[in-house]
Amino acid sequence: MLQIFLTYLVNSRFKKIIWQKWYNLLTSKLTDNRVTFMNYGYMDLSPDIKLLELNHDEQKEIYCAQLYDHVANAVPLKGLDVLEVGCGRGGGSSYIKRYLQPKTMTGVDFSKKNIAFCQKHHLIPELTFRIGDAELLPFEDRLFDIVINVESSHCYAAIEKFFAEAFRVIRPDGYFLFADFREKKVLDDIKKSLESSGFKIVKSEIITQNVLKAMDLDNERKLSIINQDISKYFQTLATWFSGCQNTPIYQGFQNGELEYFCYVLQKPSI
Numbered sequence: 001m002l003q004i005f006l007t008y009l010v011n012s013r014f015k016k017i018i019w020q021k022w023y024n025l026l027t028s029k030l031t032d033n034r035v036t037f038m039n040y041g042y043m044d045l046s047p048d049i050k051l052l053e054l055n056h057d058e059q060k061e062i063y064c065a066q067l068y069d070h071v072a073n074a075v076p077l078k079g080l081d082v083l084e085v086g087c088g089r090g091g092g093s094s095y096i097k098r099y100l101q102p103k104t105m106t107g108v109d110f111s112k113k114n115i116a117f118c119q120k121h122h123l124i125p126e127l128t129f130r131i132g133d134a135e136l137l138p139f140e141d142r143l144f145d146i147v148i149n150v151e152s153s154h155c156y157a158a159i160e161k162f163f164a165e166a167f168r169v170i171r172p173d174g175y176f177l178f179a180d181f182r183e184k185k186v187l188d189d190i191k192k193s194l195e196s197s198g199f200k201i202v203k204s205e206i207i208t209q210n211v212l213k214a215m216d217l218d219n220e221r222k223l224s225i226i227n228q229d230i231s232k233y234f235q236t237l238a239t240w241f242s243g244c245q246n247t248p249i250y251q252g253f254q255n256g257e258l259e260y261f262c263y264v265l266q267k268p269s270i
């Protein structure tokens with residue numbers, strides 16, 4: 001089941017168009033601002049569990065925010081210019097701007113509907129959103145100190161084009177904070193591709209078990225949103241994409257076919 005699903009959506013020649021249509025459709029169905037994140041989440045597994053401290057109305061999306069915190073908090077962002085590629089509905093960019101205090105925060109996504117949602121719902125000084133393709137970023141060279149990319153790169157047609165674009169827009173000594181999931185058998189290819197793009201690997205970790213735990217804890221919330229907002233024809237598909245329990249991606253994490261990775265990469269000084 002996982003194999004067929006991935007072959008179609010991760011390896012297909014048309015995957016970029018399919019994903020774009022899917023995210024535009026999804027955002028037009030999720031009409032209110034209850035859903036500002038679209039990732040599988042992260043949960044600390046240490047004995048003295050640390051939970052993120054958020055404002056009361058943000059608690060419902062705590063696991064998704066914790067994934068951003070885990071990825072973005074790897075380096076200090078205060079006072080820097082940060083770009084998020086594949087910002088979705090903007091919850092992550094908003095979290096970073098308000099809690100980690102970069103000077104400017106820019107979110108880019110190729111879904112027009114997502115960017116319209118972000119521009120309507122996240123009205124925060126020095127936080128801007130614009131339409132853009134990860135494989136052809138609409139920015140001049142060396143404009144950002146940090147590029148962050150969370151659970152978006154599996155949608156891209158050519159990952160090495162994105163790595164080259166991230167490298168181009170980051171200033172020397174800046175960081176690329178990168179997290180997503182893939183089939184275990186291609187993880188080495190991703191690593192090689194990152195290195196041949198010019199990045200130095202500062203840290204790399206597998207966080208699959210943290211993500212699985214978050215998927216368990218967030219399961220009921222996702223099911224209730226899907227039951228309320230998504231028409232019954234798309235509900236099964238929505239449970240698959242959102243990684244509800246016992247769906248192919250969830251099972252892929254459980255049986256080890258899929259891994260969720262998290263990288264801290266640095267662009268060398270000139």
Ligand SMILES: C[S@@+](CC[C@H](N)C(=O)[O-])C[C@H]1O[C@@H](n2cnc3c(N)ncnc32)[C@H](O)[C@@H]1O
Nearest residue numbers: 023037038039086088109110111133134152155
């Ligand atoms: C699973 S969602 C994750 C969104 C967000 N990072 C989060 O964690 O909430 C993947 C996002 O990547 C965006 N995306 C996919 N391919 C893209 C591309 N080539 N360029 C820019 N954004 C893209 C989708 O529109 C979608 O919003």
